[in-house]
Amino acid sequence: MVSISFPFLVCFFSFHLHAIAQPRNSNISLGSSLTPTGTSAWLSPSGLYGFGFYSQGNGYGVGVFLAAVPQRTVVWTANRDDSPVPSTSSLVLTTDGRLILRSPQGQDESIVPDSSQKIEAAAMRDTGNFVLFNSDHDIIWESFKYPTTTILPGQVLSAGKELFSSVSETDQSRGIFRLKMQTDGNLVQYPVDTPDTAPYSYYASGTDGRGDNVTLNLDDDGHLYLLNSTGSNIKDLTPGGHETNRTLYLMKIDPDGILRLYSYGLNQNGNRSIIWSPTNNKCVPKGLCGLNGYCVNQDEDVDCICLPGFAPVMEGNFTAGCERNFSSESCKNDNGRIRYIIQAAVNTVWENTGYSELSVRSREECEAACSQDCNCDAAMFKDGKCNKQKLPLRYGRRNLDDSNVALIKVGISSSSDESRKHGDVPKDPQRDILIIGLSLIGFAIIVLVISGALMLKVLALKF
Template identity: 60%
Template sequence: MASVILFLFLSFTLIFKVLAQQRYSNISLGSSLTPTTNSSLLSPSGLYAFGFYPQGTGYAIGVFIAGIPQKTVVWTAKRDDPPVDSNVNLLINDAGLVLEAQGQTTTVISAPQSASSASLFDSGNFVLYNSDRDIIWQSFDHPTDTLLPTQRLEAGSELVSAVSETNHSTGIFRLRMQTDGNLVQNPVETPETAPYAYWSSGTYGSGNNVTLNFDYDGRLYLLNSTGFNIRKITPGGYPTKETIFVMRIDFDGIFRLYSYNLTQNGNSSVLWSSTTNKCEPKGLCGLNSYCALNDLEPKCICLPGFASVNPGDRTAGCERNFTAESCKEDHKSIRIQEVLSTAWEDVSYSVLSLSIKGECEQACLQDCNCDAAFYEDGLCKKQKLPLRYGRRNPDESNSALIKVKSTSIRTNTDRNEPAVDKKKSDQLGRGVLIVGISVVAFGLVTLAISGILFLKYRVWAYKRISEKDHIGLKHFDRIGCRISLIKKPVSDSFDFFLQYQEVDGKEGAMGLVTSLDWLGVPVLLEQHQRIQ
């Protein structure tokens, strides 16, 4: 029963594909297109177009979505050739698709047989025919960075990212359908081995003829050679009315599924992506630099002692900002600077088992061949430049120990600490400010309350001394002067000092005076004498 259902499913898929292919626009032998007039061939529905589109200072040739305001490119011919001028003609001849300019002919698509015509289907597939109307070449068999519904990625084939959103030349990332059954993302020109992959379907060993398939409802899945679905990558079942789906490995190395709404100015949305961490793709940052997230966006940071080769191109990497002298002569001026929590490609030429990080630093300093070392879990791995595929990972315990000139040390701790997320840093700063203001306000309120209580206490104390301790005033005359005497029980002990008064030019009465410092009340004791 299951085999019958599978057969019906594949049959209907094939029927829909054939029906889609049957709707096409045709150009015959000798017909031509030019960048400024008659620049493209539309599919029957007008959804796709084949022809010239602007790139850089000239034009490139390819297939793009014409049914929306933005010309979203889905396939490019000769993607690494320089843009062409406006005075060229694109035409069909026996050899295939060629460009003619100033009497010179350049082949754009080389046909395996003699070509007689070309067509663009409503599926977005551009094809060449022979005289018997057999398809002898099609763009679906030669994808660049994009898959369209009904298009397959065969075993041994790959998609390669573009350089940027506007430059569709070959970039640095690929999505490869390996012959071992695994769908893998890794940097271009790297071995098909696990250390270089940053995403995979996890279907290794599923056969040598596994294909990536793409349905009209946005479903992406892997089929083995028997037609069995071995892995569902996206769920599918998305609404299809006035909507088309595009699968692309973007220039940032992430593999995404997009939907384009044909009735809302071509607005697009991401339905699925292979990762949400934009630093995950290995090689996003060039040699001797590492990727760190800043507000969820990737930022490339040079290693300490290095400077960017081209600040406008993060893939250009970094180079040393000092000239390395003779290792033995320059040994005393070289130090180690640590870069914490980073992962790198490991191409160690020597691995030592050392229990202390400092021992690893010394081992690298004393080795003229060692430019850097990775220390993790008691292992010291010596490295030579360049270092590549660096990424900041807070969960990573690896420390990169980099040889630098002493003058290029940026901190006293010799550490390159993990960058703090700007948003989090702002929030932390606001939090500290609020706490500081709160503490100051609390201190002022406390001081005010303390002052009020102290003043009230002094008033109360003064009244208490006047009423309960019987302090009084006596007034009497001595040799023509009037002296005020404050009476206080002599049983109390105080610190004394002398007070003199001048009366009619003579020294008058003298007494011992004290201050009740804790009350602020001066007291003149009864003890006094006349000065002769």
């Protein structure tokens, strides 16, 4: 395991964490407790990891975090979808053998799944594994068996197990992406709430059928690989062989849905570097932009753009998606205030949910086909094919190498109807010019008549 200077870490922690470091190889005994504003964590013997409270939102969460760097990097979370707890909460290993979170009102919530065995002791190990023991000192529960976002050196993601991304770096609630070590031997990434089938995946190791009970493994030199049930290496995701002196490696599924292998320098700066990722394209994860929006790469960042005729559901929240900025009316209603036009989102790709595919000669022909079909909300035009679809559209991203054009039916209010709504007379430039011209002619005739009458009167006086 990584060699750490214990005195160095103790001094380091005095500035970052109100905590007690357990003596090497000692356990956390019954009756021990933590509070967010007092002793907030139980540290591993070297001080590398801590188990306890960390800041989240307007309160605190409970979990395991990398304590040997200035930023508390959370690697395991308890009850991750619960609301943040207040500063007056406490974490207690009770004298009757339960590990509970106690609210200010005295209500108790279990931190680990109920066990038929009484807890006799706990330990925060230097591996990052938080463990519970029974009276025979057998492990009855360990955080390594229930990973959340992260795999640490020596930890295994077993067949059938999943990692779930967090909402953000500061909110450890379950996010919208998952990594699954499938029982067929394939390591695959999907959006949440989707079947484990190829159309929904956006990364796969390509190791299906290569063995039973395949596991994902990480060594302390950054070697990330897959083993089958016989212990044979079926695929290296990274070669390993990286520096191990005062350096820690971990793999996690980030909030943006991308797998990354990180190295952390165990020094005062706690420098973090990305060692490996299966992609550099941040628009690859499906669903990053929510419904009816598509992802666009902008230098090292991404942006989400709504389809024509749509607006964000929540400003600043990509995953909330987009909604129509006009009220939908039946296209069969000729007396309605809405008329429809087709607008395009070029070089964009989407989930294929088409209900009808036509062979067409041009984009214009595809536009007409969708315009004339009241069931058609959008159509995908590519290589002479027109694929009609209904809303919502999902998993959109811009791909300049793909010629697909998304043709979106957009409703707009007719100008005459808008004028009537506001009590105005509709404007017609040609009619206005005609009215002005006729007015000038009429005015000229009147002037001529008056002038002629005056001239006749003057002549009559002379004679």
